[in-house]
Amino acid sequence: MEDDKCGKCAICGVKASQTCSACKSVQYCGAEHQKKHWKIHKLECRPFCIARDEELGRYLMATRDIAANTVIFTENPLVVGPKWFLNEKEEYSPIVPCVGCFAPCRVGTYTCANCHWPACSDSCPGLENSKLHGLECPILCLGVRSINPTDIKALMDYYRTDTLVVLKSLMLQRKMPKKWQELIDMQSHENERIGSELQKDAEERIVSYLMKNFLEPLKALEVKSNKKILEHCDAKILHKICGIIETNYMCINLLNGMELSSLFTTACMMEHSCLPNCYFSFDHYNGFKISVTAGRDIKKGEHLQIMYSNMLWGTQMRQEHLALTKHFLCRCERCRDPTELGTYFSGLRCIGPESSTCSGIQLPEDPLAEKTDWVCNKCPMRINSEEVRYLNTQMGEEVEVLLASKPTIDQIEALIEKLSRFLHRNHYHLFNLKHCLIQMYGTQSGYLLEDLSEKQLLEKIKTSEELLDVCDKLDPHTVRLSLYVAIILNEMQSATVEYNKRQSKKSKDVEKDKIGAELQKASEWLTRAKRVLQKELDTLQGSKLNDALNKSIESVGKLIAETV
Ligand SMILES: C[S@@+](CC[C@H](N)C(=O)[O-])C[C@H]1O[C@@H](n2cnc3c(N)ncnc32)[C@H](O)[C@@H]1O
Numbered sequence: 001m002e003d004d005k006c007g008k009c010a011i012c013g014v015k016a017s018q019t020c021s022a023c024k025s026v027q028y029c030g031a032e033h034q035k036k037h038w039k040i041h042k043l044e045c046r047p048f049c050i051a052r053d054e055e056l057g058r059y060l061m062a063t064r065d066i067a068a069n070t071v072i073f074t075e076n077p078l079v080v081g082p083k084w085f086l087n088e089k090e091e092y093s094p095i096v097p098c099v100g101c102f103a104p105c106r107v108g109t110y111t112c113a114n115c116h117w118p119a120c121s122d123s124c125p126g127l128e129n130s131k132l133h134g135l136e137c138p139i140l141c142l143g144v145r146s147i148n149p150t151d152i153k154a155l156m157d158y159y160r161t162d163t164l165v166v167l168k169s170l171m172l173q174r175k176m177p178k179k180w181q182e183l184i185d186m187q188s189h190e191n192e193r194i195g196s197e198l199q200k201d202a203e204e205r206i207v208s209y210l211m212k213n214f215l216e217p218l219k220a221l222e223v224k225s226n227k228k229i230l231e232h233c234d235a236k237i238l239h240k241i242c243g244i245i246e247t248n249y250m251c252i253n254l255l256n257g258m259e260l261s262s263l264f265t266t267a268c269m270m271e272h273s274c275l276p277n278c279y280f281s282f283d284h285y286n287g288f289k290i291s292v293t294a295g296r297d298i299k300k301g302e303h304l305q306i307m308y309s310n311m312l313w314g315t316q317m318r319q320e321h322l323a324l325t326k327h328f329l330c331r332c333e334r335c336r337d338p339t340e341l342g343t344y345f346s347g348l349r350c351i352g353p354e355s356s357t358c359s360g361i362q363l364p365e366d367p368l369a370e371k372t373d374w375v376c377n378k379c380p381m382r383i384n385s386e387e388v389r390y391l392n393t394q395m396g397e398e399v400e401v402l403l404a405s406k407p408t409i410d411q412i413e414a415l416i417e418k419l420s421r422f423l424h425r426n427h428y429h430l431f432n433l434k435h436c437l438i439q440m441y442g443t444q445s446g447y448l449l450e451d452l453s454e455k456q457l458l459e460k461i462k463t464s465e466e467l468l469d470v471c472d473k474l475d476p477h478t479v480r481l482s483l484y485v486a487i488i489l490n491e492m493q494s495a496t497v498e499y500n501k502r503q504s505k506k507s508k509d510v511e512k513d514k515i516g517a518e519l520q521k522a523s524e525w526l527t528r529a530k531r532v533l534q535k536e537l538d539t540l541q542g543s544k545l546n547d548a549l550n551k552s553i554e555s556v557g558k559l560i561a562e563t564v
Contacts, residue, residue, distance in 0.1 A: 010037050024049055024063050046073050048304055050269060055328075057187050059271045060304040066294045068477070072278065072304065073266060074291045078179050079172065080252065080262040081165030084245055094152050096161050097258050099140075100126025100133045104258055107155040115140035118159055131287070135175065136167045142217040158213075163206045165249075165261045167214070169241045173232055182265045188243035189327045198325070202242035207235050246325055250290070252282045255540050264290050272326070273305035274318060274334040279479050280306065281538045293535075295479030311480045314346030314428045315367050316389065323370075331368060334474070338363040341473045345431070347424030348388065350376040361424055364388075395419055395429050403436060409447055412437050426470050435484065438464050438491045442498075449498045457499040464492040482532040486545055489529035490552065493522035497556055504563060516564045523556050 007016045007027035016027030018034065023045045028034040047070075051061045066072060082097040083090070098105045098120035099112055105120040112119050112127050115137050119127060126132040147154050172180040193199045215233050222229055245261065248268040252260040267280060267290050277298050283289040298304070308326055309318040315335050322330055334341050344361060352358030360378025364385070373382045402415055416433050423430055441460045442449045452460070468488045475481040500518045503511065530549050536542025 009033050010041070020045060022047060022064055048072065050266075056271050056303075058269045060266070060269050062298050062300050062302050062304065064300050066298040068294050068296045070294045072292045072294055074283075074289055075264050075266050076287055076289050078183055078263045078265050079165060079168050080260055080288050081168045082161040082261070083251075083259040084162050084165045084249065084261040086162050092156065094156060096156075096159060097260075098124055098126065099137075099161070099164070100124035100129070102126075102254065102258055102260055103256055107159055108149045108152055112137060112140075114138075115143070118155075118161075130175065135171045136164060139167065139171065139214050139218060142221065143213045160205075160209055163210055165245060166206050166238060166241050167210060169245070169263070170230070170233065170238065174230060179265075183244060183263065184240075186244045186263070186265075186268060187247050188240050189247055190240050190243045192327045193239070193243050193246075198246060199239060199242075202239060202246075203235075206242055207238045210238060211235055247327075250280070252284075252288055253539050254284065255538075255543065257540065260288070262288060262290075267292055270304050270306045272308040272322065272328075272330060273303075273332045274307060274309070274311065274330060275332055275475070276305045276307045276479050277302065277477075278304050278306050279482075279535050281535065284538060296477035307480050311474055312428055312431060312484070314392070315340060316346060316364070316385070316392065317428075319368075319370075329368060335367060338365070338367050343470050343473045344424040344426050345428050345470065345474070346392075347427060348374065348383075348391070349422055349424065350379060350381050351422075352376075352379060353381060391422065392429070395422070399429050399432055403432070409437065409440050409444060412440070425466070431467060431470060434463050435467055435487070438467070439487065442491065442494055449494060452495075452498070454499060454502065457495045460495040461492055461499070464488050464495070468492070478532045482535045483539070483542055483545070486529040486533040486536070486542075486549070489525040489532075490545065490549060493525045493529075493552065493556065496522045496525075497552075497559065501559070512563060516560065519556060519560045519563060523553070523560060526553050526556060 007019070008014065009016045009029035010026045011033035012029060014029050016029055018028050018030065020026045020028075020034065020041065026037070026041055026045075028037065047062060047064050047066050048060045049063050050058055052058050082099075082102060094107050095104045096107055096118050097103070099115075099117045100119050101124050103120040103124075105118055107118050110119045110121050110124075111117060112133065113122055114127075117133075117137075117140055127137070128134060144158065147158055149155070169183055172183055193202075215230075215238075218229060218233060245263065248263055249261045250264065250267065252262055254260065262282075270278065270292070277295050278292050279295045280290050280292045283291070292304070292306075309321050309330075313321070319330060319335065322328060340346060344363070347361040347363055350358040350360040350362050352360075358376060358379045358381065360376040360381070362374040362376050362381070362383065364372045365375050365382075366372040371385050373384055374388050375382045398415065399419075402411060412433055416430060416437070419427070419429055419433070438460055441447055441452060441456060447456075449457075468485065471478070471481045471485050471488065475485075478485050496518055500515045500522075504515050526549055530546070530553070533542055533546055533549065537546060
């Protein structure tokens, strides 16, 4: 207990002299009343408090030391709905999330009996659930009802599931006023959004659609019945909600491949860092409750941080994404360091002045400045940030198009060779390609592990080690890159095991120790892969890889027993 002269005792209301030392949010007149209050307070006594500052707004701060892997808090979503921003392919896909349970379903088959929006079956339990479809079903009933079920294009144009999370948020005001208040208190950046591309997009995609199809009919109904149904239901509030979602939403990846967008009152207060100290997962069987866990030891006074952007993008790209969607400039240790923690993750090979070549690397002079020059560490050559942006965009598109086209090993290697002329070997575009390549060597037809030459196996191990080194520098406690790291470790072990199996067949007894030590190393990589993958078991890829790791652990264990 710590002394605190302000506040009132939570039990008797008299002037308090002490504060709960764990959470600092409740006061007592003395030890007796604190003990009495514990039954209630233990449910809300958390190792952090909500703090506020001018630049960050609200944030969460540890009020005591928190050990790595401690679950810091859990919380139910304020709102959860289908993915709110679709890519081009998803926009034209006839497979949409069921409005009741979000399982994939085909438009034009089953529907909700009341509003006729697509469902996985007409008896999906989510259709009746007041926290799920029950929230928006009454208002969807105000929309048109007569679309030819065989006209898939018309059905898709009308059943815009990407707007549902906005509508669900709006409907909180009617059924859950406390939650509505929590939602409306969230950061929306509504002023910064005025006139922006984001706002134009929200207007076209969401606001005008919801106004025309549901909110204008609702207003007409209100006039007709002379009864107010929704206090706040104009375009302005819809834009504010779009800003709140854009700033705060969290993705939930379902095991069936669908993605949801969700908002959480407390979890959404965590600030961003490119070196986050927390990670989170969702309970898919319990209303998508979030668990926020310490990714490393956290000291009292540290802010609780997650990452809003992609750890495997270079600083320029992360900064642009954060500025555009979240309206701030990240100043974390990685963003301030031109080498990005010694990885050279954005490094460009210097082409040198016209008459000579240079082996230097170009990095941003001031990585926090939008328009910084990129300077060579060996010669006076410099290029401006626009040129770098252009180069990275062109190369990024080339990588993306190739990877989306089910490429062959030869095609990936050709692109790696081409881009390596311009980029540092750890550059994020090359990282992406190499991460795919190590998984293809050993699994593609004609390149199964047993087909690979020893040289290819050693090359796979070396590339994997380089990728792991980058991951360990960018994310020293594997808070965010668990899946990538587990994949790399698995590839390293499979190539190492195959290589050493071959050595064992041809080696004399003297080499047995060396082979045994290599297999032991492979076993340790598998153990690490299993450990880091714990954070990803709620994802499809994570659970599949976990099964593969279990099999490998067993077979490598047997091999070690046979070898020693
Ligand atoms: C998800 S919200 C976090 C909660 C928010 N601070 C609030 O008051 O509700 C994201 C917003 O918080 C602020 N923010 C988060 N991390 C930040 C950081 N590292 N630096 C500056 N601002 C940050 C930005 O305004 C950002 O758009």
